[in-house]
Amino acid sequence: MTTRADCAAMDAADTLAPLRPEFALPEGLIYLVGNSLGAMPKAATERARQVVADEWANGLVGSWNTAGWFDLPSRLGDRLAPLIGAGAGEVVVTDTTSVNLFKLLAAALHRQAADPAASARKVIVTERSNFPTDVYIAQGLAEWLGRGYQIRMVDSPDELSAAIDADTAVVTLTHVNYRTGRMLDMEAITAHAHAQGALTVWDLAHSAGAVPVDLRGANADYAVGCTYKYLNGGPGSPAFLWVAPRHQAEFRQPLTGWWAHAAPFAMHPEFKPTAGIRRGLCGTQPIASLAMVECGLDLFARTGIDAVRAKSLALTDLFIRLVEERCASHPLRLETPREHAQRGSQVSVAHPDGYAVMKALIARGVVGDYREPEIMRFGFTPLYTRFVDVWNAVETLRDILDTRSYDVAASRDQVT
Numbered sequence: 001m002t003t004r005a006d007c008a009a010m011d012a013a014d015t016l017a018p019l020r021p022e023f024a025l026p027e028g029l030i031y032l033v034g035n036s037l038g039a040m041p042k043a044a045t046e047r048a049r050q051v052v053a054d055e056w057a058n059g060l061v062g063s064w065n066t067a068g069w070f071d072l073p074s075r076l077g078d079r080l081a082p083l084i085g086a087g088a089g090e091v092v093v094t095d096t097t098s099v100n101l102f103k104l105l106a107a108a109l110h111r112q113a114a115d116p117a118a119s120a121r122k123v124i125v126t127e128r129s130n131f132p133t134d135v136y137i138a139q140g141l142a143e144w145l146g147r148g149y150q151i152r153m154v155d156s157p158d159e160l161s162a163a164i165d166a167d168t169a170v171v172t173l174t175h176v177n178y179r180t181g182r183m184l185d186m187e188a189i190t191a192h193a194h195a196q197g198a199l200t201v202w203d204l205a206h207s208a209g210a211v212p213v214d215l216r217g218a219n220a221d222y223a224v225g226c227t228y229k230y231l232n233g234g235p236g237s238p239a240f241l242w243v244a245p246r247h248q249a250e251f252r253q254p255l256t257g258w259w260a261h262a263a264p265f266a267m268h269p270e271f272k273p274t275a276g277i278r279r280g281l282c283g284t285q286p287i288a289s290l291a292m293v294e295c296g297l298d299l300f301a302r303t304g305i306d307a308v309r310a311k312s313l314a315l316t317d318l319f320i321r322l323v324e325e326r327c328a329s330h331p332l333r334l335e336t337p338r339e340h341a342q343r344g345s346q347v348s349v350a351h352p353d354g355y356a357v358m359k360a361l362i363a364r365g366v367v368g369d370y371r372e373p374e375i376m377r378f379g380f381t382p383l384y385t386r387f388v389d390v391w392n393a394v395e396t397l398r399d400i401l402d403t404r405s406y407d408v409a410a411s412r413d414q415v416t
């Protein structure tokens with residue numbers, strides 16, 4: 001049996017432990033929802049003050065040049081790139097994941113439509129259990145385009161192979177599923193899609209900063225992802241998009257705003273796309289929010305994604321083991337794969353009263369979240385989660401279940 005002392009010993013040997021004090025975390029709180037909103041890097045307070053009180057208040061409009069505001073989307077993209085197996089000039093940080101998905105799905109469909117050998121392909125393949133916005137954006141785009149475009153949804157990743165066929169234009173998938181934490185084999189699925197003549201759009205919302213991603217190595221085509229989850233960029237911080245170098249010359253997206261223009265300040269009446277990845281931009285960026293993203297990236301620069309992954313697997317292994325050892329008499333069902341190759345950085349556990357149990361956990365300072373149906377999600381952020389946090393979280397869960405101290409009639413919050 002694992003003991004609390006074992007967990008403390010794991011913390012003592014943890015090479016990432018020095019990064020925890022860099023985060024502002026309320027005393028006594030066990031924060032296991034960094035997969036929804038990452039904790040605040042302490043440096044963000046000073047960076048926010050700088051952006052507002054120096055760059056805005058004193059620099060005013062000149063800060064577009066002197067404070068590097070105009071270049072920020074691509075400069076941050078270059079800093080983020082190594083975390084996802086991308087190179088310089090391939091990523092911009094901008095807009096939201098939903099908007100970037102729209103841009104890149106449209107770009108991928110446009111690319112296929114322009115190829116005489118692929119122009120008859122009208123099917124977008126995705127998973128029914130994909131994050132809803134990913135499905136809604138694909139549905140909305142297909143409806144908007146008309147001309148026979150349609151969505152084909154599979155109920156399990158095992159059905160993907162058969163579902164990707166000669167009619168498939170684009171395959172759009174989330175690398176790590178938001179509900180189950182299951183991770184897909186990006187390289188194998190991309191290879192199969194290409195063999196069938198389809199392009200891929202990968203959503204890295206639950207991957208960037210959580211698991212090693214190798215977009216170039218997997219030969220992927222397009223990708224998007226969040227910065228406010230494992231990258232700790234702040235609430236609603238802008239998302240990112242990536243376009244494979246081989247597609248950049250042909251890259252066209254429908255939101256042709258002036259920030260994607262070759263010469264935005266020439267004020268030409270005609271749109272002429274800029275060279276390179278800044279074609280993925282649209283209009284003026286939310287600089288205050290964008291600037292915060294750098295504070296999270298600074299912390300990743302002090303470690304490597306392989307060290308993050310090793311600790312992530314140790315944390316999730318420990319959590320699964322402790323839940324099974326200590327809560328064995330309760331009707332809990334593990335929704336996350338046990339195989340490391342199929343696991344992201346979260347563990348999802350279903351319970352018939354999952355919502356009420358999660359509310360009770362949160363009331364006792366163990367913050368996870370809840371996703372329909374029945375799923376309690378526990379996200380593990382290796383930069384600031386300790387092994388003793390895992391122990392304490394499971395002990396609190398065990399106590400709540402043993403004493404049935406949760407309210408099944410608890411009303412739903414607006415955000416669960």
Ligand SMILES: *Cc1c(COP(=O)(O)O)cnc(C)c1O
Pocket residue numbers: 096097098099131133134174178203205206226239
């Ligand atoms: C979190 C998440 C999003 C969020 O999209 P927003 O546009 O930032 O609201 C999208 N897709 C997936 C898979 C997510 O996990």
